Each structure stands twice: as structure tokens, then as C-alpha cells.
Amino acid sequence: MAMSVGGGGEERPMSDINTTPLVDVMLVLLIIFLIAVPVAIQTIEKLKVPILKSEETQDKAENLLLAVVSTDAAGRSPKQPGYQGSSPVGECRVYVNNTTPVDNNELYKAAYERLDAIVKREGGAANMDPEKVPEVHIRGDVHVPWKCIAGAIYNVQAAGYPKVGFISTPVDPNG
16 A cells, blocks of 8 residues: 655645545445345245236216226317327316216216215215215226326315226236
């Protein structure tokens, strides 16, 4: 190891880097990795992932069904000729009961009026059986931006629906 004695009479900053601490740290890290890597690389043979069967829910007539899609790349809405499917950059479209297109204000108003009528028919919120509280089921296209789904959730929860669920197309786990 070399050491500067400071001869020569010139006062200037030392420009040499002391590499001893760097070498010490690198050796410690090398030893840690030599110990850790063989432990981390262990294979799991024949891992069996459990296949859960989904249970079909009993749909109530009062449940509100929403379909959330977006326009395609050319700006066409569903049910228009030449519609290519939802685009991630398209405009949001919400359909109540898969038939009636609504905007945010109309969705809030329709959801509120529907829930209010059900609660009044049951004799008020205090007398309502928790099993009879309607839910909102949202079917969203795969390519719909999250902001469209989040907007629909926000509007129905603001209208008073306590439960919001998603409907998906089930995939057969066996192929």
C-alpha cells in the first residue's frame, strides 16, 4: 500500500482515490452473493395450483346491470356499423341493462331513482332486509380504460348502491 509523505513543497489537493474501503465492500458483497445465490435457486417440482370453482350468484331482479365499453379507434360506438371493439383511447360508453346508453349525470339519476323506488317499496331503509338490497353488476370490455369503469362505480355508489361487482366471462380451467 502506498502512502503520500507530502514532500516537494507544493500544497495541492490530493487527487488519488483510496480504494481500500471499496475493495472491502466488494469482497463482503461477493461473499454474501456466493452464499445467497445457491439458496435462492431451488426448483419447485410439480407445483399443483388449486383450481377454484366459482359459484354462480343468484341474480335478483332489482340488480342494476351496467355494460361499460368505449368507442373504437375510428370513434364508432357499439351497435354502429363497422364497430371494431373498444379502444384504450376511446370515449366511455355506459349502457344500463345493456340497452340504454347514458352519460354520467343520467347514470347517477337513473341509479338513484331505481334504488329509491326499491327502498320505498320495501318500507324504508330501516325496514329493508339486507338480502334484498340490490347490487350493481358491471360488465366491462377488456380494452376499456379504467377511468370509464371507475366513473361508473363512483356514480352508482354516490347514488347509494352499497355493493358493486364485476361480471366476467368464465374461463374453463381444463382447457
